[in-house]
Amino acid sequence: MASLGAILRHPDDFYPLLKLKMAARNIEKQIPSEPHWGFCYTMLHKVSRSFALVIRQLGPDLRNAVCIFYLVLRALDTVEDDTSIATDVKVPILIDFYRHIYDRDWHFPCGTKDYKVLMDQFHHVSTAFLELEKTYQEAIEDITKRMGAGMAKFICKEVETIDDYDEYCHYVAGLVGLGLSKLFHSSGLEDLAPDSLSNSMGLFLQKTNIIRDYLEDINEIPKSRMFWPRQIWSKYVNKLEDMKYEENSITAVQCLNDMVTNALIHAEDCLKYMSALRDSAIFRFCAIPQIMAIGTLALCYNNIEVFRGVVKMRRGLTAKVIDRTKTMADVYGAFFDFACMLESKVGKNDPNATKTLTRLEAIQKTCRKSGLLSKRKSYILNNENGSTMIIILVIIVSVIFAYFSANRQK
Template sequence: MHLVKKLIKMAAMADILKHPEDIYPLLKLKMVLRNAEKQIPNQPHWYFCYKMLQKVARGFFITIQQLDTELRNSILIFYLVLRALDTVEDDTSLPSDTRVPIFKAFYQHIYDPEWKFSCGTGDCKVLMDQFYLVKTGLLELKTSHQEVIKDVTKRMGAGMAKFICKEVETIDDLNEYVHYVAGLVVIGLSKLFRASGLEDLTPDPIASSVGLLLQNANIIRDYLEDINEIPKPRMFWPTHIWINYVDKLEDLKYEENSVKALHCLNEMVTNALVHLENCLKGLSSFRDPAIFRFYATPQVMAIGTLALCYNNIEVYRGAPKLRPGLIAQVLHQTRTMSDVYGAFFEFTSVMKAKVGKNDPNASLTLSRLEAIQKICRDSGLMNNRKFYIVRSDQGFCNSALGVIISIALCTIFAYILAIN
């Protein structure tokens, strides 16, 4: 319920008027969340874990609900263990010589009932302070699932320790870092799916590509938040890219560098596009419908985020986000490979429309976008469903009747929210 209220609060009335097609998916999302709330176990440790997930990863809280209980609990604990490890990395107020030993030994700490380390802020600090409840849940999982979580935690911690004192200078550095913090997560998920007997193991390079796509989208979108991090900026954009445009990475946020900043941003997005083909390969191999939806939804949102960020100066003014109604549509409509091909095709079309003739990477960007669109077309599975990430100025809501109907729908929508 809290997620829907927050989504609606974020969505201005003008946004809903422009996109009345968002209303039904938002209402469906409300119902999904009501059912998810009812499924939260009463045991104190499980109740804490599910409520904590709802706070630190609301979208993830929704997508895991469709999985069976055993797998859902394992993925829940998997995520929270790694979220705790990530909280140590995110807390830049901690000196490196404090964090490095924790990174390297974190996989052992998850079994130590006495170990405790307070860091982070807000909900993540609460997670760290009450991490013993996550450990309790971990010990109730199948041994094979615990081993996957332990192994990924060990490898991720080692990668974080490596990059705590190492700059991301090249694209290879970026790919290696993102493999540690995101690619390993997807590799771990694949191993959990296999351990549950529901799916075959996804090859590591393909699984890692999924993580690289998701994390690249986050790194691009979160430029301003990372560069303004106190006491020390977090810099994940490779030096070998931004040095072609400015002298210092933080210079991209200044208005006088807007043209160079857009070209740099577009090169970052173009670099991320190389992971799309492997994502489609990985998705096409799944058999279990629930796992497919769990796996596919974040990838559709990632390419949607890339489409939103491409050639968008707002990346340097704040973190642009997909509108709440569009997220609800993705959650509601991503069910089959047909949906995925349709979404990938549409979002790549959005990017193609924004490629400027004077952009130094225009030809490479178009080549990569057209390659993905060819895969989507050649599949023979593409549907005509639209996510409406952008709308024509001559669309439905610009007619007088459209405005009247939209206002009526919004009024009904507000009433339904109020009585529930």
């Protein structure tokens, strides 16, 4: 749970945080009894807590398919991310990974911490995969094959141009969007979305992650991982790693803003995709990460801290998004509010100010045209000066919660 100080600054975060904590505990109690499914859902919770929360709302068959789809691609990603694996070893594994998901005995030691456990005991994932319906298996195999081939291509290729950047993001995330759309369609709950919209759903999330994770990727040992396209960063610095040095702060932030502006291209497609969804659980599953993405972009924009440490939405705001995202009105409201927050940070001297403002205006226009903004719940316009009574209540409830938590452990 968030610190008491954070709750005092944002008292209306408390109830969503409490609900999130209770939901997480309920998930831990609902782990399936079969060893392979138990492993899969336990591992899902460890490698993606927020994803585990939204996936549990899906119907049983679709939930299992999405869980396995996520773990298969997470394992594939673990192979790609491990910079200690020699290229001549890594490339064949990436290309053939879609075959290994049918092998109950296959595993490959790589990664660290929970990801190492996933790879060491991957046979549990394969066993669960083989129990899925054939249509789900075919969709997962197809995307895994295409993604593995794309990852292998970029092991030996730098991200030079914006086209390269879009292609790389398509392989590692756009294909996830296509795969999920196929799984939703196979479940009978949704129409099959156009590939272009599914691709944008993935690219919006992936580009946000690449922007946010600059420092972690550039400091990767034994070798840096570089995903920012040279076509963008070379306008500002001689080397991509130069942006982490204080003397380049001004140009680094300008480059950062250029990257955020590029990511905003996909926002309107994402709104169009989500507006067509019919099933409420699938809708929340898709909408919550997208709201988190535009919120993260708003925090990263014009923020030198991206090059100094980790920039992410506070836990209370994340809990609020998870709690309050129920309808398309909530999505339009969140996108509009975060677009306004981002707009307020655009400086007139930024080289891309006009382009950034144009893209933000397009997002705001789409939200206004929906006619649903009057029904939105605000995520960012908090009661920062919450009344004394609310603060006292928060403190009392926090103490009670801590007291009972401590007693349960005795």
